[in-house]
Structures are given as C-alpha cells and as structure tokens.
Amino acid sequence: MLIKRLATDRPDQIQLARRKWLGQCLKAGAGTVVLTLAGPQIAFGAGIVAVRVWPAEEYTRVTIESDEPLAAVHQMVHGPDRLVVDIDGLDLSPTLRELVAKITSNDPYIQTVRVGQNRPRVVRLVFDLKEDVSPQVFTLAPIGSYRNRLVFDLYPVNPPDPLWKLVRDTEDKQRRFAAAPAPAGADGVSGAPATGEEDAIGALVRKFEDKGPNPVPALPPMAATRPRPPAPSATPPLAQNNPPPALPANNPPSDRPFKMRRLLTVAIDPGHGGEDPGATGAAGSREKDVVLQIAQRLRAKIDAQPNMRAMMTRDADFFVPLNVRVQKARRVQADLFVSIHADAFLSPEAKGASVFALSERGASSSAARWMANKENASDLIGGANMGNKDAQVARVLLDLSTTAQINDSLQVGKAVLAEIGGVNRLHKGSVEQAGFAVLKAPDIPSILVETAFISNPEEERKLNDESHQDQLANAILRGIRNYFARNPPLSKNPSV
Ligand SMILES: [Zn+2]
Structure with a gap:
C-alpha cells in the first residue's frame, strides 16, 4: 500500500x-x-x-x-x-x-x-x-x-514504443517507394530514392519483426560527436534525378549534394497540447492547434523524401511533458529535433518568425530568456507529474547538454532561419539562445521554431492559412536539407 x-x-x-x-x-x-x-x-x-x-x-x-x-x-x-x-x-x-x-x-x-x-x-x-x-x-x-x-x-500497461511505430512506418514507406518513386515536390525537392536505402530499411524492419516491440524503452547511448566539417562556400543543390553512388560510411563531410546512405530521422515536436493550449490569438486560434497542423505538413513532406523519415512527439491534442518529448527523440536516435511553436507577446504589434537553440551560459537576449521561461512553463500548465521518478531521472540526464550539440543546433537553426526568411518576415535575423527544456537532448541537434506571432492579428490569420502553413513547412524542410547537405551525419547501425 x-x-x-x-x-x-x-x-x-x-x-x-x-x-x-x-x-x-x-x-x-x-x-x-x-x-x-x-x-x-x-x-x-x-x-x-x-x-x-x-x-x-x-x-x-x-x-x-x-x-x-x-x-x-x-x-x-x-x-x-x-x-x-x-x-x-x-x-x-x-x-x-x-x-x-x-x-x-x-x-x-x-x-x-x-x-x-x-x-x-x-x-x-x-x-x-x-x-x-x-x-x-x-x-x-x-x-x-x-x-x-x-x-x-x-x-x-504496455506503452507504445515510438521506435517500434517508426519501424512500422518505415516498412510502409519502403513499400510505397518500391511501388513508385515520389515525384518532385512543389518546392523542387526530388523524390529519387537513395542507393542503399532499401537495404537499410529492410534490415531495420527484419530486426524488429524478429524481436517484436520493446515494451521497456531504454535510452540509447550518447552518439559520438560529429567531426566538424569545413563550411562550404555555397549552398549545394537540393535535388538530383541521377544521384551519384551513396557515400561510404566513413566518407569525409563535404558540400556534395544531399544524399545519405541511411535514413535520416527527424523528430518533429508540435508544442503544447491537451491541457496546455499555448498562446491564443485575438481571433481565438490556439497555438497547440496551428503548430500541430504545420507539424503534420512537415511530417508528410519529410516522409515523402526517400532518405528521411519523421517521428512526431505528439500527433493529436494531448499533453506531452517536455522531458518525454526529448526521450522520444532519443529513443528513435533522431538526427535532429525540431520543436514548432507560435509566439505571443503582450503587444499585438510584435511580429515575425524566430529560431532558438539551447544556451549553456545564459540567454542571448532578455526576450529569448522570457520566451524560454514561457515555453518551459508548459509542464506546469499542461500538467506533468513531477513526482514521477522516471521524470526526475530524465531531468537530471537532460542537464548533460554539450557544446557540440549547441554548435550543431546553431548551424541547423541558421539554415532553417534563412529559408523561413524567404516566406515570412523574421523577428530577428540570427538564431537566439536560451535555456529551453525541450532542446536539452545532449546528443541531438535541437531547434525551436517560433513560426510567427499568434498575438499579431495578421500573423494569426496567416498561421491558419493552409498555403502559408505549407510554405512554412517547405521552408523548414529546405533548411533541414541544406544543413544535412553540409553536415552529413555519421553512419550508424541501420537497425536502430
Ligand atoms: Zn509555444
């Protein structure tokens, strides 16, 4: 008792x-x-x-x-x-x-x-x-x-394992691509399959069909820090219809076109949910709804890429504690974590998109600190069970943030911000930094995108606009692709 x-x-x-x-x-x-x-x-x-x-x-x-x-x-x-x-x-x-x-x-x-x-x-x-x-x-x-x-x-009693779900989704994707390669998207992103991809997916699916889902997800070990590649002088092209052979596992990073030997896993994190509505616009739009819609668009676009797949930390209207979002990304050994939000400020004039990364030493501005405090309050509003021992252990683990992770996050943030600047005005032209709890995966580059100010009536309208949501999702995808083209991740065992 x-x-x-x-x-x-x-x-x-x-x-x-x-x-x-x-x-x-x-x-x-x-x-x-x-x-x-x-x-x-x-x-x-x-x-x-x-x-x-x-x-x-x-x-x-x-x-x-x-x-x-x-x-x-x-x-x-x-x-x-x-x-x-x-x-x-x-x-x-x-x-x-x-x-x-x-x-x-x-x-x-x-x-x-x-x-x-x-x-x-x-x-x-x-x-x-x-x-x-x-x-x-x-x-x-x-x-x-x-x-x-x-x-x-x-x-x-047996919680669903995000890794197992991802494996099943990957199997579906394998069938889709085997049936018909995806056509080039409206943003000019090609759907040509990557050499070696079928083998990697096949191994992944076979392993988990043999073993079945793991009912007790364990955190994967920390990933090795990636060697820093030299910065390329120009953004490489996005798409190729006749791709060169896949890069060998130990290929040195270069600015050659984006083509990975293994699937890249992107964790998409729609902010808030359930009890936590996030910010609310003057017309009544709730942040948790619009960011879920944008995230779902981004997921579809990522899953349409032959060499990428997406994992959503939530795909419905329920609350996920901040540390659980990070745990899910680590469980699937995500190559990238993208949290999607829509800002609010006291004044309806505030406008524009921003991108944030974690900071080890204080916030880059008082506005960034204010924003991090506001987003970190999600656990209090959404209602995390703070007495839960697993949550306490996870929080300690998440304080092991590394300089390498932050450097990588700044790079991917820069690439995404540059693309968002093409479809939306920017609140600030550089990546800001603060202590966001949801960006604390020690081994995964992590960014938080504030897509616009929902407290600004014009931006609230745009956040609800389907074509604008689509443009935003395309811009985030292009930024992610540009980042990976310059920073190919290390090869890792395709079975995890
Ligand atoms: Zn938010």
Whole structure:
C-alpha cells in the first residue's frame, strides 16, 4: 500500500476528519493509493469549476478542476477492469456529472464513467475500462487561468514504443517507394530514392519483426560527436534525378549534394497540447492547434523524401511533458529535433518568425530568456507529474547538454532561419539562445521554431492559412536539407 502525504499544516478539525476518512480508505485493500494534496487545507464542499477529458493513444487524461484542492484515493479493480476513485470533501454537482457525457466512443481506454455520491462528502467515480491501465493520479497547483486540478492519467500497461511505430512506418514507406518513386515536390525537392536505402530499411524492419516491440524503452547511448566539417562556400543543390553512388560510411563531410546512405530521422515536436493550449490569438486560434497542423505538413513532406523519415512527439491534442518529448527523440536516435511553436507577446504589434537553440551560459537576449521561461512553463500548465521518478531521472540526464550539440543546433537553426526568411518576415535575423527544456537532448541537434506571432492579428490569420502553413513547412524542410547537405551525419547501425 502506498500512502502519499504532501501536506501537514492544516487545522486540527480537518486533520481529524481526514484521518478518519483515510482510515476508511486504507481498509479498502492493498491496491489502494491515497493521494493528499499540497496546499493549506483540504476543503469540504469544494466547487467543481470544470471537467475535461483528453483521450489519446498514448494515454487518456481526465482533469477535475476545482476552486479548492481535492483529495482522492483510487484503486484498480479487475474482472472487468475498472478504476474506482473516491474524491473527498465533495458533493455531486451538475458540472461533475458532465464527465459522463464527455467520455467519447473513440477513447482508447475508457468505456464509460459512472459518477455518484458514495457517502456524505465523498463522490465516487468508476471508470469502466476497455483494457487494463496503469493510472497516475496527481494534483496541480493553480497556474495561469487554471484553478486547482486533480488529474488522472490512464496509461496502457504496455506503452507504445515510438521506435517500434517508426519501424512500422518505415516498412510502409519502403513499400510505397518500391511501388513508385515520389515525384518532385512543389518546392523542387526530388523524390529519387537513395542507393542503399532499401537495404537499410529492410534490415531495420527484419530486426524488429524478429524481436517484436520493446515494451521497456531504454535510452540509447550518447552518439559520438560529429567531426566538424569545413563550411562550404555555397549552398549545394537540393535535388538530383541521377544521384551519384551513396557515400561510404566513413566518407569525409563535404558540400556534395544531399544524399545519405541511411535514413535520416527527424523528430518533429508540435508544442503544447491537451491541457496546455499555448498562446491564443485575438481571433481565438490556439497555438497547440496551428503548430500541430504545420507539424503534420512537415511530417508528410519529410516522409515523402526517400532518405528521411519523421517521428512526431505528439500527433493529436494531448499533453506531452517536455522531458518525454526529448526521450522520444532519443529513443528513435533522431538526427535532429525540431520543436514548432507560435509566439505571443503582450503587444499585438510584435511580429515575425524566430529560431532558438539551447544556451549553456545564459540567454542571448532578455526576450529569448522570457520566451524560454514561457515555453518551459508548459509542464506546469499542461500538467506533468513531477513526482514521477522516471521524470526526475530524465531531468537530471537532460542537464548533460554539450557544446557540440549547441554548435550543431546553431548551424541547423541558421539554415532553417534563412529559408523561413524567404516566406515570412523574421523577428530577428540570427538564431537566439536560451535555456529551453525541450532542446536539452545532449546528443541531438535541437531547434525551436517560433513560426510567427499568434498575438499579431495578421500573423494569426496567416498561421491558419493552409498555403502559408505549407510554405512554412517547405521552408523548414529546405533548411533541414541544406544543413544535412553540409553536415552529413555519421553512419550508424541501420537497425536502430
Ligand atoms: Zn509555444
């Protein structure tokens, strides 16, 4: 039995009531988890402000927002699988009842929820489940426009492995390219297949078909630092219809046309999601939506390249903690991490795109520092379970940022910024640096693209415009290609 006690200083009367209540709960059985809250006191008669459900393949989240902190005990019950939650100090209210109608049939994990007054001041929720889950239950202190939140994250017992999914996608891609090479895109990027690519994909797929998915993703070892190539005098051409033979694994970096022996993996990270809407425009556009749309366009363009593939840190409207975004990129040994955002500022006049890299020693400007603080608050707003041990370990690991990673990030940032400058005005003509948590993969060049200011009405309109989204995605792709043409990554085992 696990008891989590986070608060101690509350009035005697409430302590007594809580002890009695906890005593009842503890009799409930060995699988019960008791969660009490940080905060001055447990309220009796807390008001429910809102209930929200975020169903997603990765996990389904249920949030109960209240004007006072809530305490809950939960227990998994099997045969059939269900999650039983008792919330203390609460009377059933119409807002809480809304939860029933908010469970949708496409929810991967929740079939239905039942809500009832179990006993005086205790509301019981019973989630009837589609499969066994590992629940994480935690509370979040008020932040931004949110009041107190009680959060239930329902994870599958065997979480999907991003590497396994990427392998399956690569297999599909192999079939597509075997059937018909992709035509040149509107941006002039060729779809000619790379020599040796089929072998690399085949080996990748065969290995994972033999072994099956790895249910416990392990972080890959740190990649070797790439030798620094000399800077080329001119941008190499992007496309070739009759490519030269593939570069041997130990080929010295050069400015020859972009052609890789192995697939390049780009981790695309649409910012925010779920509980964290990001910035909101005057017309109501939410950053989390427009950046997902741009990211999906970029993914399609990358996947249409014969020698590249994309992995999305999220492909739906749910929240992914910042360190999990980085872990996913490391799990697939991404060659590059691109986080996509849309700025906001107090003044609607602020405008233009910017590109950021990590900084080891302070921010390059106070605006960059402000931006990093704002983006790093995503975990607080989106709601990361800070008590999770895995998350703590990951955060320590992510502080191992390296100078080589930052140098590479600045190079790729420069290449991307140059291309975005062709389709959008720039907020600043150089890559800025600050301590963005999401850019802290120690071994992956990582950039954060602020595509425009969603707080600027004209740019908000453009961010919603399909052709502008497409132009932005093309520009980012061209920048990535230009970078790799100048900085071919080291060959690595194609099976990872
Ligand atoms: Zn953002």
